[in-house]
Amino acid sequence: MIYVNGQPTAGMENATISELLRGLDIDPETAGIAVAVDAEIARRGAWPTHTLPDGARVEIVTATQGG
């Protein structure tokens, strides 16, 4: 079990960040997104190889409207 944007997500432990993104229907090539795993920034270049340990807390963010 991992946690993606606060939601428990089964079956993605040991997946890479790229695999997780595709599983969420997000193209890893999409501009304007960033990922943190357990409160550390995961650089885009590492997404294909960065595997998510059981219990990982993943935040996937993008730009939204804001002052």
Add this chain to the structure above:
Amino acid sequence: MTQPLQIAGRELRSRLLLGTGGFARLETLGHAIDACECELVTVAMRRIDPAAQGSLLDVIGSRGVDVLPNTAGCFTARDAVLTAQLAREALQTDWVKLEVIGDERTLLPDAPELLAAAEQLVDDGFVVLPYTNDDPVLARRLEDAGCAAVMPLGSPIGSGMGIANPANIVLIVEAAGVPVILDAGVGTASDATFAMELGCDAVLCASAISRAVDPVAMAHAIRHAVHAGVLARGAGRIARRTHARASSPLRDIAEFAE
């Protein structure tokens, strides 16, 4: 006619920055960007909605303006630093409008956390533009920490209360060696003019434009208002007096028979 604004070595012709928050429709945001003739627009960083990705950045990109990510919603230096780092990764910019808020009711900055976050982000190579209280001492501390500008509030975010403490804004302007950008509180065009007349280098507006009855018309108005303020500041206003000073001659006044 007026000098460009310089922030961290970058030249900006526009002295109006637009916040993208509060626009009911992205199409209106696009027209407002055009009407503002701004070069920087702020965005917030939030959890992705896979169904909605891309469209905001598409609108901003199509207007040829750059994004200035903020750290809105952060209550601690730690969260603000992480959010800025995420924004840098997502948006390929090391500029950040740093916000660290102390409470939800007032949305006023938390000074110790703000200063701590500013120091960490400057060390990490960011160009930091902190949203700060109208506190001349805190503004100086932020400048000393290496911030590229200071962004004092006129009044609380979204309040439309204008510039509550113009004397403090003047104190900040007089002491600052970096640009002063009035942020938050502008309710209408005259507030933006007043900010520039007080000596601010630029104004950031979000709600004043996005939540106006006609956002695009207000964007036009505030662009002209900023320009008017710059011109008035340069022209030099008259001193305030407690008594009248006639502008018509007091001599040779005709006297009429009873």
